[in-house]
Amino acid sequence: xxxxxxxxxxxxxxxxxxxxxxxxxxxxxxxxxxxxxxxxxxxxxxxxxxxxxxxxxxxxxxxxxxxxxxxxxxxxxxxxxxxxxxxxxxxxxxxxxxxxxxxxxxxxxxxxxxxxxxxxxxxxxxxxxxxxxxxxxxxxxxxxxxxxxxxxxxxxxxxxxxxxxxxxxxxxxxxxxxxxxxxxxxxxxxxxxxxxxxxxxxxxxxxxxxxxxxxxxxxxxxxxxxxxxxxxxxxxxxxxxxxxxxxxxxxxxxxxxxxxxxxxxxxxxxxxxxxxxxxxxxxxxxxxxxxxxxxxxxxxxxxxxxxxxxxxxxxxxxxxxxxxxxxxxxxxxxxxxxxxxxxxxxxxxxxxxxxxxxxxxxxxxxxxxxxxxxxxxxxxxxxxxxxxxxxxxxxxxxxxxxxxxxxxxxxxxxxxxxxxxxxxxxxxxxxxxxxxxxxxxxxxxxxxxxxxxxxxxxxxxxxxxxxxxxxxxxxxxxxxxxxxxxxxxxxxxxxxxxxxxxxxxxxxxxxxx
Ligand code: BG6
Numbered sequence: 001x002x003x004x005x006x007x008x009x010x011x012x013x014x015x016x017x018x019x020x021x022x023x024x025x026x027x028x029x030x031x032x033x034x035x036x037x038x039x040x041x042x043x044x045x046x047x048x049x050x051x052x053x054x055x056x057x058x059x060x061x062x063x064x065x066x067x068x069x070x071x072x073x074x075x076x077x078x079x080x081x082x083x084x085x086x087x088x089x090x091x092x093x094x095x096x097x098x099x100x101x102x103x104x105x106x107x108x109x110x111x112x113x114x115x116x117x118x119x120x121x122x123x124x125x126x127x128x129x130x131x132x133x134x135x136x137x138x139x140x141x142x143x144x145x146x147x148x149x150x151x152x153x154x155x156x157x158x159x160x161x162x163x164x165x166x167x168x169x170x171x172x173x174x175x176x177x178x179x180x181x182x183x184x185x186x187x188x189x190x191x192x193x194x195x196x197x198x199x200x201x202x203x204x205x206x207x208x209x210x211x212x213x214x215x216x217x218x219x220x221x222x223x224x225x226x227x228x229x230x231x232x233x234x235x236x237x238x239x240x241x242x243x244x245x246x247x248x249x250x251x252x253x254x255x256x257x258x259x260x261x262x263x264x265x266x267x268x269x270x271x272x273x274x275x276x277x278x279x280x281x282x283x284x285x286x287x288x289x290x291x292x293x294x295x296x297x298x299x300x301x302x303x304x305x306x307x308x309x310x311x312x313x314x315x316x317x318x319x320x321x322x323x324x325x326x327x328x329x330x331x332x333x334x335x336x337x338x339x340x341x342x343x344x345x346x347x348x349x350x351x352x353x354x355x356x357x358x359x360x361x362x363x364x365x366x367x368x369x370x371x372x373x374x375x376x377x378x379x380x381x382x383x384x385x386x387x388x389x390x391x392x393x394x395x396x397x398x399x400x401x402x403x404x405x406x407x408x409x410x411x412x413x414x415x416x417x418x419x420x421x422x423x424x425x426x427x428x429x430x431x432x433x434x435x436x437x438x439x440x441x442x443x444x445x446x447x448x449x450x451x452x453x454x455x456x457x458x459x460x461x462x463x464x465x466x467x468x469x470x471x472x473x474x475x476x477x478x479x480x481x482x483x484x485x486x487x488x489x490x491x492x493x494x495x496x497x498x499x500x501x502x503x504x505x506x507x508x509x510x511x512x513x
Pocket of ligand 1: 239
């Protein structure tokens, strides 16, 4: 039997028909992500009446924390980070079912205590509940947690329900192809693939989901969505922030691992994939894997398809900021990149010959994520000026993922007046104007989807591996050459000259979003 036949909630793109009784167990409960994202997500789901009536929250972590104190910390997190204010009548309902279990991640006995804790909850309730394990810890303990979930019987499926227990795994999903494969093997020794939800929070963003709707719910785009009409595609995920206090993590990661391998590659997959046969999770993920596997291996080395750089001191928002090498916790001769750009070719019928340019960096001019589809230039002969032969701009359709979420199209228009002069103008749609701005955060959507068993917005194991397959040779090469070829860019700018050179080869240049 397929997942869809067995589980009614698997149909469609996240149709929220209600989650079954659930206990969410957060590993890494005193961590930053729990406070910033997970607790506020649970609170806002409760606010929207999207949690099941029988909902329980169990925090798990190494630090002993009394239940009351954990509830207090959770309330503080909501006050600080939730998009909506804490309303006691809503939070009290969740708090009444919120508890904490202290234990190590490689401590088998502690997992038995966790199992007993959940059994006791179920006994009190008089029925079994679905167990959703959320692994939000540093990656070094992913494997011990998974193995202990298996050994303690917590991961076991029983009651004949296909999704009685599930696991959400935070990024980073491995640090290269070998480690991602190993992690997949560990996961599959304990859970079946349909019980596994690998997070990429970009997939939970409204605008990323809207990309599918825009592409497939409008008749005007799909006929043009190919090499005959599209000249190039640019995907930008730029951040204004630097590494801040995350130097320790970032030194082990770098931009390619932190942003490109996951977030930007997912944006590329959704942009470039073939129309899926349905909106079923597997249909969409099959298409994403196909297009990821169709990307030609990158040419690496001088004059190759990849650029990397570190930010130097500069100005952000009128304030002087230090360079990467001066940040706290960064090695004096670090060869960790804070910016990466890739030129990709997709070897299939639709995209052959269309370059896909991806870039991401910290400390860039401003925070912006967008996908820009550049169409071929129209013949300019009719409107040629006396000196310039082709004075028309190319049409560009851009999906603004964040901030100022929306969609815009650059069109050539006649400048009013007695002579015929053209000027590119921007036609824009903004979500906030049409729908208001207080939309659900990515984590709300993702936690709810996992509860109801919809894996559409999560990464399947083979997708993660396909993306690592592309990126790992680049990481290996960079490791082998140390700082050789490391470019720099001023903080507050749009990236290094080597990234401009990647595009110049095909007479392209980066957009200024
Ligand atoms: C995370 C990265 O996955 O995404 C961070 O680890 C980055 O380094 C963050 O800052 C960006 O997410 P968003 O949603 O703010 O664009």
